[in-house]
Amino acid sequence: MSHDKNLRDLLEDAARRGIDYREQSVSRAVAPTDAAIENVARFKEPLPEDGAADTDVLAQLDEVGTPAAVAMTGPRFFGFVIGGSLPVTLASNWLSSAWDQNDVMYEVTPATATLERVAMDWMIDLFGLPAETGAAFVTGATVANFSSLAAARNRVYADVGWNVEADGLIGAPPLAILVGEEVHPTVIKGIGLLGFGRDRVQRLPVDGQGCIDATQIPKITGPTIVCTQAGNLNTGGFDPVGDICDAVKPEGAWVHVDGAFGLWAAASPELAHLCNGFQAADSWATDAHKWLNVPYDCGIAFVRNAAALKSAMSITADYLITETENRNPSDYTPELSRRARGVDVWAALKSLGRSGLAEMLNRCCSNARRFADGLAKAGFGILNDVNLNQVLVSFGDDARTRRVIDAIQADGTCWCGVTVWQGRTAMRISVSNWSTTPADVDVSLEAIIRLAAETR
Numbered sequence: 001m002s003h004d005k006n007l008r009d010l011l012e013d014a015a016r017r018g019i020d021y022r023e024q025s026v027s028r029a030v031a032p033t034d035a036a037i038e039n040v041a042r043f044k045e046p047l048p049e050d051g052a053a054d055t056d057v058l059a060q061l062d063e064v065g066t067p068a069a070v071a072m073t074g075p076r077f078f079g080f081v082i083g084g085s086l087p088v089t090l091a092s093n094w095l096s097s098a099w100d101q102n103d104v105m106y107e108v109t110p111a112t113a114t115l116e117r118v119a120m121d122w123m124i125d126l127f128g129l130p131a132e133t134g135a136a137f138v139t140g141a142t143v144a145n146f147s148s149l150a151a152a153r154n155r156v157y158a159d160v161g162w163n164v165e166a167d168g169l170i171g172a173p174p175l176a177i178l179v180g181e182e183v184h185p186t187v188i189k190g191i192g193l194l195g196f197g198r199d200r201v202q203r204l205p206v207d208g209q210g211c212i213d214a215t216q217i218p219k220i221t222g223p224t225i226v227c228t229q230a231g232n233l234n235t236g237g238f239d240p241v242g243d244i245c246d247a248v249k250p251e252g253a254w255v256h257v258d259g260a261f262g263l264w265a266a267a268s269p270e271l272a273h274l275c276n277g278f279q280a281a282d283s284w285a286t287d288a289h290k291w292l293n294v295p296y297d298c299g300i301a302f303v304r305n306a307a308a309l310k311s312a313m314s315i316t317a318d319y320l321i322t323e324t325e326n327r328n329p330s331d332y333t334p335e336l337s338r339r340a341r342g343v344d345v346w347a348a349l350k351s352l353g354r355s356g357l358a359e360m361l362n363r364c365c366s367n368a369r370r371f372a373d374g375l376a377k378a379g380f381g382i383l384n385d386v387n388l389n390q391v392l393v394s395f396g397d398d399a400r401t402r403r404v405i406d407a408i409q410a411d412g413t414c415w416c417g418v419t420v421w422q423g424r425t426a427m428r429i430s431v432s433n434w435s436t437t438p439a440d441v442d443v444s445l446e447a448i449i450r451l452a453a454e455t456r
């Protein structure tokens with residue numbers, strides 16, 4: 001139970017503990033020790049009959065939880081495509097958590113609804129998307145893909161005179177869904193959630209970077225959705241979205257782009273060529289919690305036909321105020337009640353500016369190239385074209401690569417994950433944290449090369 005006189009002490013204690021953690025995560029081993037992981041079992045207890053003091057609750061959280069946290073926010077976590085959180089976004093997140101706004105309707109949350117609107121308009125500008133584009137702030141690219149495809153379902157069926165919102169899919173005309181062979185599994189999950197059937201997709205052949213070959217697109221007949229990708233999770237490769245749009249849009253197909261991290265390339269003049277032609281698509285999903293480096297959770301669905309997104313997502317209820325001239329965030333999202341995600345995106349973009357964002361993106365890519373060059377020079381195989389922030393490394397046969405990755409994770413200097421790329425086991429290095437420096441790359445390279453030499 002909290003008493004007002006204790007509020008300040010408690011929150012300052014939380015801030016102090018959080019700051020300590022962030023400072024340590026720069027230098028500590030990335031992976032927690034086995035002892036710290038075992039200690040997590042201390043959380044497992046029957047629900048206490050009587051409550052504990054707030055200060056004790058926080059102390060236990062810190063003493064048991066903090067040592068077991070993986071230093072994902074630190075500069076040498078290269079697993080998945082995680083990103084960190086820019087200091088200003090952690091701060092904005094703390095402040096907006098204190099506000100605790102339910103970001104549903106402009107009328108009751110004017111500040112956060114406005115910040116979200118501004119953040120959305122800034123991103124539409126940064127990515128060069130059409131001015132009429134609508135957007136939904138959701139948990140991540142998984143739900144952004146799902147939301148985009150719900151809008152696609154709405155419109156491609158409306159085009160053939162079927163009201164899918166009212167009448168559902170039973171008895172609906174058939175629909176074709178085309179995806180690349182290297183589609184992200186969350187797109188397939190979205191397709192399943194929407195009732196299309198995970199196994200009914202047509203998979204298009206891809207090249208050595210996992211990108212769709214635009215010449216292999218079949219003839220489009222009837223309602224069709226084509227799912228493309230900006231930034232393959234392994235190679236960082238980009239589908240030729242412009243060519244795909246040229247091929248399928250005249251036939252009425254909807255083109256979706258899963259750009260969870262790759263769409264950010266459009267915001268850097270040096271990288272924007274990778275996204276040439278992407279603006280012709282109908283919907284784009286991205287994450288802010290990856291390459292923009294805001295705290296979890298934060299993804300965004302952008303839909304050119306904002307009305308299609310809104311008619312798939314809005315609800316009507318007597319107690320809810322319907323939209324006036326101000327945008328109601330919940331008219332565009334699967335959720336009703338939710339946190340004000342746009343605040344952290346606004347804070348990141350306000351603090352970086354256009355040039356600072358481009359510089360952060362370019363820095364990650366040049367650090368990825370530094371990794372690739374160092375590992376190639378040490379004699380290891382780089383399996384992808386390093387055009388973005390992703391590097392795929394092989395240390396020899398699959399079993400050896402696996403052993404080297406295990407040794408790197410246990411060593412703790414840095415953290416890299418395992419993947420299977422077109423049949424080969426590989427280590428995946430993703431440079432997406434704002435704070436990674438060339439010196440971080442160099443100490444990581446030194447550790448990786450040393451551990452690989454020890455692992456025969």
Ligand SMILES: *Cc1c(COP(=O)(O)O)cnc(C)c1O
Pocket residue numbers: 081139140141142143184186187231232233258259260261287299
């Ligand atoms: C990470 C990722 C996703 C899923 O995003 P979440 O934020 O984890 O929901 C989808 N597609 C691609 C290409 C990704 O990299």
